[in-house]
C-alpha cells in the first residue's frame with residue numbers, strides 16, 4: 001500500500017484525542033452488562049434527535065439499513081417508484097432495490113451536483129411513492145423545492161443525510177425535513193463511529209415506532225413480534241463513542257469550512273478547475289471537497305506522484321455500474337452525472353490537516369497547471 005505524505009483521510013486526528021475517553025466508555029459499557037439497546041443507545045438517540053431538531057432518532061446498524069428501513073417503514077415496496085439522484089453513492093439506489101421498488105433516476109444539477117429539482121416533476125407517475133434527496137458531499141439540497149413537489153404530489157420524502165451531518169438549509173438541519181431521514185456514521189463521515197453505525201430521524205411517533213420494531217425483530221415487547229422485522233440495531237459501544245463525538249461535530253465542521261475556504265481562495269482561476277458551489281441559503285459541511293477538471297486523471301496522477309492522495313467520488317455513476325446493467329440505462333442518459341463522474345476529484349479535507357499540508361497540496365496543483 002502506498003504511503004502518502006498527505007493521505008486522503010487521516011482519522012487519527014479526530015480519534016486520538018478521544019482515545020482515553022473511548023477507553024473509559026468501553027469499560028463503562030462492559031461493566032454495565034446491558035450490551036444491546038442499553039442506556040448509551042438511548043442517550044445518543046436523544047442527543048442526535050435534539051441536535052437535528054427532530055422529535056425522534058432510532059439508532060441503527062449502518063446507513064444502508066437506515067435507508068432500507070426508512071423505505072420499509074413508509075410502506076414502499078414492489079410496484080412503487082422511488083425518485084433518486086442519478087449521481088450518488090450506490091447505497092441510495094441499493095436501498096430502493098432491496099425493498100423491491102423501482103428506481104427512477106433524476107440527473108444532477110451541474111453546479112451543486114445534487115438532484116436537479118427542476119427535473120423531478122416530469123418523472124412523477126401514479127406509482128411514484130417517495131423522493132430520496134441526497135445531500136451529497138455535505139451540500140444541502142434545495143429542500144424548499146423538494147418538499148413543495150412532494151406536498152403537491154402527495155409523496156413521501158426520505159432524506160439521505162449520510163454525508164451532511166450538521167449542514168443546514170435556511171437554518172434548518174438536513175435530516176429533519178423529510179418524513180423520515182436516514183444517515184450513516186461510517187468512520188469517515190463528519191460524525192463517524194469506530195465501526196459501522198447509522199440512524200433515522202423523524203418527527204412522526206408512528207414511523208419511529210415502526211423503525212424501532214423493524215430493527216428489533218418486529219418487537220417492542222420481549223418475545224412479542226407484531227411485524228416481520230430483522231436485526232439492524234445500533235451497537236451499544238458505537239453509541240457510546242458517538243455520544244462522545246457529537247458535541248465536537250460543529251467544531252469539526254467549522255474546521256472543514258475553514259480548509260474549504262482556503263482551497264476556494266487559492267484555487268480560484270487555476271487551470272480549468274471548477275470549484276464547489278454552495279446552494280443559496282445553505283451551509284455546506286464539506287464531507288468531501290470536490291473540484292472538477294477536464295484533466296482530472298492526469299492531475300490525480302500528478303498529485304499521487306507528489307505524495308498527495310486524492311479520491312474520486314464516484315468514478316462510475318450508479319446506473320453505469322455492472323450491478324445495475326440489468327436496468328439497461330444507456331451510458332449517456334444522465335449527462336451531468338456522467339460529466340461529474342468523468343471530471344471530479346476529491347481533495348483531502350479533514351480536521352487535523354495542517355496549513356502547511358494545505359499549502360503543499362495547493363502548490364502541487366498550481367504546479368500541475370503551469
Ligand SMILES: Cc1ncc(COP(=O)(O)O)c(C=O)c1O
Pocket residue numbers: 062063064065088089091092134160162163183184185186196197198
Ligand atoms: C450518500 C450515502 N448514503 C448511504 C451510505 C451508506 O452508509 P453505510 O456505509 O453506513 O451503510 C453512504 C456511505 O458511504 C453514503 O455516502
